[in-house]
Amino acid sequence: MTSHPSVVPVILCGGAGTRLWPVSRKTLPKQFKPLLGDASLLQDAALRVRGDGFESPLIVTAEPFRFIVAEQLEAVGITLGDLLVEPEPRNTAPAVLAAALWCASRDPDALMLVMPSDHQIPDGDAFRDTVAAAIPAAQSGKIVTFGVPPTTPETGYGYLELAEGAPMSSGEPMPLRGFVEKPDLAGAQQMLDGGHHLWNAGIFLFSAEAILQAYAEHAPDMLATVTRAVDGARADLSFTRLEANAWRTAENISVDYAIMEKAQNLVVMPLAARWSDLGGWASVWQESERDASGNALVGQSTALSCQGSLLRSDSNGIHLVGIGLKDMIVVTTADAVLVAPMSESSRVGEVVAALKAKAVSQAEASSRDLRPWGWYESIASGDGFQVKRIFVKPGALISLQSHNHRAEHWIVVAGTAHVTIGEEVRMVTANQSVYVPVGERHRVENRGKLPVTLIEVQTGAYLGEDDIIRYDDAYGRA
Incomplete structure (x- = not known):
């Protein structure tokens, strides 16, 4: 990626990741965990956009995570560009806007690649090639969203509907008809069979000027509020802390709802690489190395006569043993254990809510x-x-x-x-x-x-x- 202007990676790093409890918790969520391999998801995300054609990353994160972000990036040799500290969580629309204002103050023509910190994309070369192919569209003023050709009738993802006649795979961005909310199983199967829908990966490429124009048109109140938060930002060691009073009045809304579903200059770029948002333990099992019986064994764990199960021990002092398990999830940490059928993995978030209602510290706090x-x-x-x-x-x-x-x-x-x-x-x-x-x-x-x-x-x-x-x-x- 050397024949085009450098891209500023903007990594959103403030999520709580409750669906991967008990490993992921509010005080130390999944983006900081090595769920697949030795590196954390944040480290993998930053390494994916390191090298020619990319600037140092701009991170937007919550206050409790500012030091661990800097520490984890330093550990893998990533030079941190800027780190914006959100005084409190306000969802992705204000976070993206703060990053855009920050980039525009330095270069209004800056190209921004906005991406979550907790997704899995094993083929970094394919990802970078896809980004490079989308750059001309972003330079022309388009907002590019990235979509993944579906392989299963997934009900946990939103979908992107292609315009009539647009091919499922293309080497350039294509027109988009609209967004589809997370469907039921029948709807997901219909979209998979129809061949006109992509999974919404939540990754975007645009110029700072183009996205600010979109906010001015579709979210002017938020633009005014977040501008005050950025203008009032102050340095805190090597971080930049957004002004709290203005920030907390920004609407709590996703960038999809606030901007993307309303923008008329939106196009979609098919992502020709394996992708997962690792939104639950079933996804982690799917992306993990598995033995001949389909078992994913992580940490100190042993499976006897088990099939299609995930056994994960995240505590050095606990050896996890499963006998005769089929399609099960068993995850243990130093202070909590999760046991569930694979088919119920999407309900783990309910567990966190139930534990919070009982004032159980393990609901949110890590050991x-x-x-x-x-x-x-x-x-x-x-x-x-x-x-x-x-x-x-x-x-x-x-x-x-x-x-x-x-x-x-x-x-x-x-x-x-x-x-x-x-x-x-x-x-x-x-x-x-x-x-x-x-x-x-x-x-x-x-x-x-x-x-x-x-x-x-x-x-x-x-x-x-x-x-x-x-x-x-x-x-x-x-």
């Missing part, structure tokens, strides 16, 4: 809580105590803080930590421990080149994470 300095996870808890494992990355430091209701005992089990307690700073190595009294200011810093792992034992009447008073923080958190 491992990521922080810009590393992570922690709860090992054990009881009346008046909690035990955590804490991992501090090289060069990272926890905020200077205190607690009103708990004391802490720290035991370093790996690495060397510099620990601040009150006015004293001491070096603590493996097999050494320190005590932090209630109310005392404290911090852990890793000045070395190896990670620091410590065990923290909390004792007190209240052990909630909101009992933190921060006095200094390298990561700009309030």
Whole structure:
């Protein structure tokens, strides 16, 4: 891709991914997980648009994910262009508009490739070739949407209806008759048999000028609101935080409903590559490597006399064994287990809603809580105590803080930590421990080149994470 202007990849990275619970949760959704292979879906998406013809990616993400986005891209050698932080989720229409305004402020003719962060497209070369073939249409002012020739009567996808006479496969964008909502099985089968519909992949290519004109025509109120949010944005370390008051008044609506279904300059480009939105465990099973009996085995898992099943263990301490299972999904993490027939995989979102109604923490919170300095996870808890494992990355430091209701005992089990307690700073190595009294200011810093792992034992009447008073923080958190 060297004979055309560079394309700015815009990766939308704010979804919750509840249909892949318990692996994907609100605090750490599926785009950050290695569901297929060693790389996360976000990393795969960014690598798909790296190289000649592509600028550094522009990421639009939610506030809790800003550090993990930067960390995951850095881990695979991706230079982050800009990262826009949404103060709160407002769906894809405001997110796309914020990215367009940001790009237009630098180059109104910029070509933008808008794509989700959590889809699976194994053939990166075919994807890039398809994008390249669509560029002339985008340069001429068209809004290009990408559609996938269907292979099954899928009821979980929206569809794109081709204009009369347009071929199912083409090397260039084609006229589009309209959008079709997710159908029932009979409707999906009819569209598959008819040969005039494509799966809606939710990927778009357009110039910043063309999409801003579309917003001005079809969503002028949103254009005014999001413009204020972008104009009022402020730098936050290496990120850009959109202005919160304006942002929260933007309509919560998808870009399909707000713009694409109304635009008259829309064309569709068939995507000649295998694609999945990985919208449920059945999709993950379909895209996974399977044994001769059709079983996908992930992590520490063993199948005996099983057929067509997914067995996935996402916990190093749990070995999952299935016996005599047929067309089943069994997924285990450190703190939750999902067992369901493959045919019921689309109902996993209902599980999350049911758990939330019962105030079950596993509904949204992961057992491992990521922080810009590393992570922690709860090992054990009881009346008046909690035990955590804490991992501090090289060069990272926890905020200077205190607690009103708990004391802490720290035991370093790996690495060397510099620990601040009150006015004293001491070096603590493996097999050494320190005590932090209630109310005392404290911090852990890793000045070395190896990670620091410590065990923290909390004792007190209240052990909630909101009992933190921060006095200094390298990561700009309030």
